[in-house]
Amino acid sequence: MPHDIDASFLAIPLRRLADAALQRARDFNVEHADFRLERLRSQSIRLRDGALEGSHDGEDLGFAVRVILDGTWGFAASVELSAEAAIRTTEEAIRVAQVSSAISSERIELAPEPVYDDVRWMSAYSIDPLSVPLSDKVERLADWSHRLLGHETVSHVSAALQQVVENKFYADLAGTVTTQQRVRLQPDLTAHGTDEATGRFDSMRTIAPPVGRGWEYLVDGRDWDRELEEIPDLLAEKLAAKSVDAGVLDLVVDPSNLWLVIHESIGHATELDRALGYEANYAGTSFATWDQLGTLTYGSPVMHVTGDRTVEHGLSTIGYDDEGVQSQSWDIIKDGVLVGYQLDRRMAQMQGLGRSNGCAFADSPGHIPIQRMANVSLQPAENGPSTEDLIGQVEDGLYVVGDRSWSIDMQRFNFQFTGQRFFRIRQGKLEGQVRDVAYQSSTTDFWGSMEAVGGPETWVLGGAFNCGKAQPGQVAPVSHGCPSALFRGVRILNTQAEAGR
Amino acid sequence: MTGNSPQELVERALQASTADGCVVLVDASTSANLRWANNTLTTNGMMQGSEVTVISTVDGGQGVASSALTRSASTVEEVQALVEAADAAAREAGPAEDAAPLIEGGDDPTWDDEPASTSITVFDTFAPALGEAFGRARSDDRLLYGYVEHTVGTVYLGSSSGLRRRHAQPTGHVGITGKSGDLTRSAWVGQSTRDFSDVDALGLDSELERRLGWAKETVALPADRYDTILPPAAVADLLIYAYWTSAARDAYEGQTVYSKTGGGTRVGERLAKAGVNVYSDPAYPGLQCTPFVTAAASSSVSSVFDNGLALEHTDWIHDGTLTSLAQTRHSAELTGLPVTPAIDNLVMKVDGASGSIDDLIAGVERGLLLTCLWYIREVDPQTLLLTGLTRDGVYLVENGEVTGAVNNFRFNESPIDLLERFTAVAQTEASFSREWGDYFPRTATPALRVPDFNMSTVSQAL
Secondary structure, three states: OOOOOOHHHHOOOHHHHHHHHHHHHHHOOOOEEEEEEEEEEEEEEEEEOOEEEEEEEEEEEEEEEEEEEOOEEEEEEEOOOOHHHHHHHHHHHHHHHHHHHOOOOOOOOOOOOOOOOOEEEEOOOOOOHHHOOHHHHHHHHHHHHHHHHOOOOOOEEEEEEEEEEEEEEEEEOOOOEEEEEEEEEEEEEEEEEEOOOOOOEEEEEOOOOOEOOOOHHHHHOOOHHHHHHHHHHHHHHHHHOEEOOOEEEEEEEOHHHHHHHHHHHHHOOOEHHHHOOOOOOOOOOOOOOHHHOOOOEOOOOOOOEEEEOOOOOOOOOOOEOOOOOEOOEEEEEEOOEEOOOEOOHHHHHHOOOOOOOOOEEOOOOOOOOEEOOOEEEEOOOOOOOOHHHHHHOOOEEEEEEEEEEEEEOOOOOEEEEEEEEEEEEEOOEEEEEEEOEEEEEEHHHHHHOEEEEOOHHHOEEEEEEEEEEOOOOEEEEEEEEEOOEEEEEEEEEEHHHHOOO | OOOOOHHHHHHHHHHHOOOOEEEEEEEEEEEEEEEEEOOEEEEEEEEEEEEEEEEEEEEOOOOEEEEEEEEEOOOHHHHHHHHHHHHHHHHHOOOOOOOOOOOOOOEOOOOOOOOOOOOHHHHOOHHHHHHHHHHHHHHOOEEEEEEEEEEEEEEEEEEOOOOEEEEEEEEEEEEEEEEEOOOOOEEEEEEEEOOOOOOOHHHHHHHHHHHHHHOOOEEOOOOEEEEEEEOHHHHHHHHHHHHHOOEHHHHHOOOOOOEOOOOOEOOOOEOOOOOEEEEEOOOOOOOOOOOEOOOOOOOOOOOHHHOOOEOOOEEEEEOOEEOOOEOOHHHHHHHOOOOOOOOOOEEEEEOOOOOOHHHHHHOOOEEEEEEEEEEEEEEEOOOOEEEEEEEEEEEEEEOOEEEEEEOEEEEEEOHHHHHHHOOEEOOOEEEOOOOOOOOOOOEEEOOEEEEEEEEEEEEOOO
């Protein structure tokens, strides 16, 4: 990797600001204090029918001080980069802790973590997307849009590209100092069309996942030509497809759809803060309660799910979390049984788990770190079947590709998903698309019905930029890897019938 | 080193710009919050921010190009660097489709005023009362979870075309979930507020206690279509989504429920029952919001060229007929419809509506009373079919009275269809959406009775 951390970030007096804040915190005899300075540079580009609709460049730069004073959190943030502001913000955090102590009955303590003195970490990428001229990016997206518009089925095309370069500097009273940089981007192209005879409109989107990579992803990171070539025909087939019959069918779910089911039904359900009730007023709780750790049958024995913040190009991947914990990987579900949670230092200490597994994250300098999602991934079967082999095992079913609509309840039981495209499977063969499909199940029923997972060659790292949680709301990027997988007897809804049509 | 005043940042940025046109937006904000779970505080915070957006426009001969850059900035030096970058970006960009002359005008009378602000002391009355509620909950074997936030943002908008506009926006909300000690019963209350003077922590706790009391009797019901009362919060949950998908250009290009079969939009078509009105008004009492366009980027519902455009009462649906869609000047030209930009509040009122939700309940022989909806996502854009869950209290109504609680459900419904199918409606009141309120807190909606609400499957969630 030829890069170093961006010089303009290193030119900020990071140490001086941190020292000012931490020294002021020391004056109050706090049990803990950390200083986190972040710079998030971003650019979003949107095209419509090949013409630039809008672009926006953002830079969020600021710092936060978090203290534990007499067992109570205090947090304050500012955008003014001066030693005076660092001191003032620390005093503000102290005041917030003092105001809060009267209504806090749990004593905050943090799990121990080794000290990392002045470590640096960079994500794996080749070309900083923000260094590429806007005109080059617009030209590429316009070219792709025009390729789609060239097909008679496609009436309109929307294209978007989100890019982020994230820098984090962290220093705490224990002596850990980390400086990090990571890059991510998310391209999307959607073709829209209308069936003139029926008036039905629909769309078909690329299934290229967002990735922790640079501009090279759009240059040669994927077989873009093939994907773009297929989209108009897939849209035409979908517009002409027969409406699905509601009922119960077997499903082969492609990684481009399954990642989102993993995110919703496993990723969020195994966040310990949810299981302990901290999100009860907002994101919700979890059926996978603490007392079931080690015993809950989550799914079939072929189910092996890991958490990590280490996989290359993962959106949650980083060197050290926002509490100075080195990133790790661990088992969450093994042989179908719940064996682990995602943690931060406070919960690891409270539940007697020893060390945190490094899931503390704040989405911006102005927000407090909370436990956020690791890359939660379903492992493939060694020498496991190909997607075609899985389809071959289905007599009457659907092959599901690409994510679209998703919704799950506040305890992560009942979910309903749609997709970009659903292909009918009969006697082990694909028979073209059907439309108006949603599938609905409950988490342990669904994962319990997983008969087989595909081999490593079917495994894809999917993910999202926009996972929401917490109050005030925070948005986190996260990846989920998975193979194709076979599920027996899943409930299929017809969305036209659901709408009373 | 302390920051410069917002007005100074605006003026110096405009002076520094070498582009043909320039718009500067300074958003100075302060925000305080408290969050709690299991009858104790969990996190808190006090944030101060200053965000500057510079939009430069350059006439490159083949059309006007624009750039839009936003940075955290509080000093003249930072803003000058930002202007330089914005000017350079505009020179690099191709012609903008939405290019239009910048909005002209003069100074708002409040232009010279300092930014309004808040601090953690805004909770000086609320926090001790919350502490008392924790004590009550502990002794009654109940658990409280919740969040309060107060944010005051002041936006300053200046342009090379002479505009100097200022708006101070206080925004606050409270949401509390109450659970029985064994976690089998759950209830929720929420409200929007401008200054917390109208938030009564103990009163909210009493309402939670009452609702948890309703749930002492429980009845398991299967998926079905039910006679259902949606309280104002649940109506806001659904209506906000219908509003967010109302971009005129998306409709015109055949992508939304507001698209006309065969092309064009459904403006002029009857979408809802006669008497149904849905509108936005920046001056609506209690829901006052920014009375001019602020756009940090161009999209299907916003144009950077429209910054500063005055906003006024806009009917989206009037007497059941779709009258307007969210527009930019560019999309208005494209669709041949009036310029009606999106506004940051939403009101639904039905002609002749009277009474409260209690009157609706009194009229139900056997049906459901909801608390709020959750995890609402679009299933089919053409019908605007949405899916989601009931949350924190579905109550059984028998012979006009609440007699117990029912399990949660997943619903599949279109808000547009509901505006046609409801059979009873209460008076409009201030509401707070559970699903979207953190991002869209200014709504006023009535309670609605829908005779056949589609509860598609049962959710085991408590």
